[in-house]
Amino acid sequence: MPLNRYRRGRRQVSWYNRLSIRTQIFLLALAIVLPVEGILAWYLAADVRSAREDAYAQVSIFANSAAAELERYLRQTEAALERLAVRPLVKALDPRKCDPIFKEYVRLNPYFTTLATRDLHANPVCSFIPRPPGASQVEKFPWFIEGVRNEKFTVGDAFFGVAARRWVSVLTYPIRNDDRVLTGLLVLPIDLQKLSGQLLASVPKNAVVTVLDRNKTILLRSVLGELYIGKPAQTNLNETVLDNLQGAYFRTGIDGVNRLYALAAIPGIGWTVSAGLPEAEVLADYHAALQRSLGIGLGVLLLALALAWRISRAIVKPIVGLADTSARIASGDSLARADVSGPLEVEFVAQQFNLMLEALERNEATLARTSELLHRTGELAKVGGWQLDLRSQELFWSQETCRIHEVEYPATSTLEQAINYYFPEYRPIFRAAVQAGIDNGASWDNLELRLTTAGGRAIWVRTQGSAVIQNGKTVQLFGAIQDITKQKEAEGLIWKQANFDPLTGLPNRRMFHDRLGLEIKKSHRAGLPLALLFVDLDRFKEVNDTLGHTMGDKLLMEAAVRIAACVRESDTVARQGGDEFTVILGEVEDNGIIERVAQAVIQALSQPFQVANEVIYISASIGIALYPNDAANIEQLLKNADLAMYAAKNAGRSRFSYFTDEMQAAAQKRLRMVGDLRGTLAGGQFRLYFQPIVELASGRIMKAEALLRWLHPKKGMIGPAEFIPLAEETGLIVEIGDWVFKESARQARRWRDLYGAEFQMGVNMSPVQFQAASEQDAWLEYLLEQDLSGRNMVIEITEGLLLDADSGVATQLLQFKNAGMQVAIDDFGTGYSALSYLNKFDLDFLKIDQSFVRNLARDSSDLALSEAIIVMAHKLGLKVVAEGVETAEQRDLLIAAGCDYAQGYLYSRPVPAREFEKLLGV
Secondary structure, three states: OOHHHHHHHOOOOOHHHHOOHHHHHHHHHHHHHHHHHHHHHHHHHHHHHHHHHHHHHHHHHHHHHHHHHHHHHHHHHHHHHHHHHOOHHHHOOOHHHHHHHHHHHHHHOOOOOOOEEEEOOOOEEEEOOOOOOOOOOHHHOHHHHHHHHHOOOEEEEEEEEOOOOEEEEEEEEEEEOOOOOEEEEEEEEEEHHHHHHHHOOOOOOOOEEEEEOOOOEEEEEOOOHHHHOOOEOOOOOOHHHHHHOOOEEEEEOOOOOEEEEEEEEOOOOOOEEEEEEEHHHHOHHHHHHHHHHHHHHHHHHHHHHHHHHHHHHHHHHHHHHHHHHHHHHHOOOOOOOOOOOOOHHHHHHHHHHHHHHHHHHHHHHHHHHHHHHHHHHHHHHOEEEEEEEOOOOEEEEOHHHHHHHOOOOOEEEOHHHHHOOEOOOOHHHHHHHHHHHHHHOOOEEEEEEEEEOOOOOEEEEEEEEEEEEEOOEEEEEEEEEEEOHHHHHHHHHHHHHHHEOOOOOOEOHHHHHHHHHHHHHHHHHHOOOEEEEEEEEEOHHHHHHHHOHHHHHHHHHHHHHHHHOOOOOOOEEEEEEOOEEEEEEOOOOOHHHHHHHHHHHHHHHHOOEEEOOEEEOOEEEEEEEEEOOOOOOHHHHHHHHHHHHHHHHHOOOOOEEEOOHHHHHHHHHHHHHHHHHOOHHHHOOEEEEEEEEEEOOOOOEEEEEEEEEEEEOOOEEEOHHHHHHHHHHHOHHHHHHHHHHHHHHHHHHHHHHHHOOOOEEEEEOOHHHHHOHHHHHHHHHHHHHOOOOHHHEEEEEOHHHHHOOOHHHHHHHHHHHHOOOEEEEEEEOOOOOOOHHHHHOOOOEEEEOHHHHOOOOOOOHHHHHHHHHHHHHHHOOOEEEEEOOOOHHHHHHHHHHOOOEEEOOOOOOOEOHHHHHHHHOO
16 A cells, blocks of 8 residues: 555644654754754864874975985985085096096095996996996996987986895986096996985984885885895885875884874985874874864764654654564464554555565565475585575575585574685685675676585585666565585596606696796896706616616606706796706796706605615706797797707716707708708708728739718718718608619729629618618618629628617628628727627627727737737737728738728729729739
């Protein structure tokens, strides 16, 4: 029923009761409170304003006084530097003349700790404390750049002096020659701790003076200054005050004293003085005025309470009656109805209350069925619900929500109690979402948070929420919550598998790239270098081959632990794959750290590994590349560290090597040579040279060794020592070796026909070629095509091939022997020289390395070794060829020792086929 219709139909009452409660309270309070409050407000505003203005003026005077004192010191210093800068001995920038002057100035000026001059390239010229020559990157310092640019007295910002090991501010003054042209700077570093103690010693007790530079960094401080110098100003300062250098602000100091602060700038310098006086002193008048105002306000409040009490008597009785009716209904008397009299609003509310009860009775069954349906639905979907009533501040949980939180159903709580279930770092997030719903009616979806259940179990939940708005105001919040712990665990497992090595637990290549990118950005911002260490385990393949991959994996796990123990917590150790690891050393202030870490890793990995019942010994080779000196991006940095690692391996393993420009140049040269090498056969760039092998007993040429040369179209003739190792690494040696064998066989057939059936051609065979077993079958077929006997061909191999030979090598050597070909050991004596393989394999020749022959002389150790090799070979049924014979004396000694054949410059250098035929006389 509308209120006006109810008003017309109600019984007649006094005129006072015809007014609404709100009107009654308004009329009574308005008559008393408004005049008094108006007078109080005017008095309070004037009194408080006057007190605050006095306080601000007092602290501003204090700040300006401190700023003036500091400015006076700086201007005195400027004057002193100005007098010094115009002295001819200083203007000459001659260290022999100006150094004594500086010592005298430092002695006479108590604030001067050191004094120096630098030219326009930042090179030190004169210095109170001797410094090594060189700019030492001073030309990059802001104080130097600003001093040169301004060409006037300049005060630098605070920075930590590495040499002085303290916070300083550098004052500079221009030095000009007689033509008024700037030639250098007078440089005066000020010890900020010392200056703080001297200049601010006169600050009154309980007062605080702080000096800030242009970056709002603390330069001087009167209280515990050494603990604050160099630190940024407190972030809770009013930014408007700091930016505009006006106004005042309050802050409580570390001593618990609340102070009023004001700022004052030092003109032309860029420094700002923050001065604070205790609040109790500067606001004494303000507090007195406030107490007077509070006394008046309290009187007005008591009067208002008396009026409220009078008004409440007019409405208490009808409201109590309405409350009694509500209590009867709450206790189960559903037939109870409100029947009260009183002010208009109360009677209207009672009548509407009765109508509401009738509507509730009709909807009760529907609500019960809806509640059951919602409960069953949430139970099936594993989604819980909650409801926050903003009127009662009561939070209701559904049965599924209680199950998620592991509390008994039914359950209600307050909002803060529910928020406390969440992890501390997630509480502000949930509270902000709820507050946005309360303030703006905003909803939220899929908010993923962590909470601890009542049973102590940590879980992940996803929550949604929406607001119920009535008359433009949020009255309730509804939401849903779901346990997503298993989903998050699955996502975490997937992320870990994608970013970490499953064997060692270290970051994998993907995470390594991410972290290296982040460290490069940090290094760039900080201006400090970054070091990348590329660690490779030496001879790890032998562990896998001899002990199996399981033992190798255990070794890798232990190696990862040892490497990680050698670095800082902030550094990253990652596994690149196989037996390769990388270490990122970020923000390296001292290069000695890099070498200490590298040496520690080498030392740790050189210790024996106890794996199962085996004791394993390995070592490590480490390559080091620096950012930004060696590379500007991730790929180049990793590549350069890899090059440095290979340099360490080539230098003998178990050591570290820094990347150098020479390595880069060698790598580029190697890359270009590999590219050129791929087109050599098609371009017809290979040539075969032949060196005769002479039978010492008869002096006849009985054999020849085929030697490969590369006639490069631009570089000319290239020896095999340069390109054969590249051909072996790239696998091109198989194709090249096939060409060499066939060309040598074709030439051997020609010379056999022209010179004699016993003529033999020696062909060198790389260990890589033994891995291509099909190649040997093609060679045997080619010999048949050429109608050439296998005895006309000699395969020359190295000692290392036989020492590490597997069954496949033995099988291929046997195929050569079955075809009638002979096998020679080339460069004998330079390898492992193990005698066991001489019996194990069916060999025909030993070729004594030229390093033994070169120094042959009577009664020499080389002659004794050569004689021993010859005797041993003959005992085993082998023929001996001496390489590198250059003199007749060497030949005669070999003949006396019983050597069978000789090869060297005494007879001929390697020559093309036509010249070799002239040696044969055909």
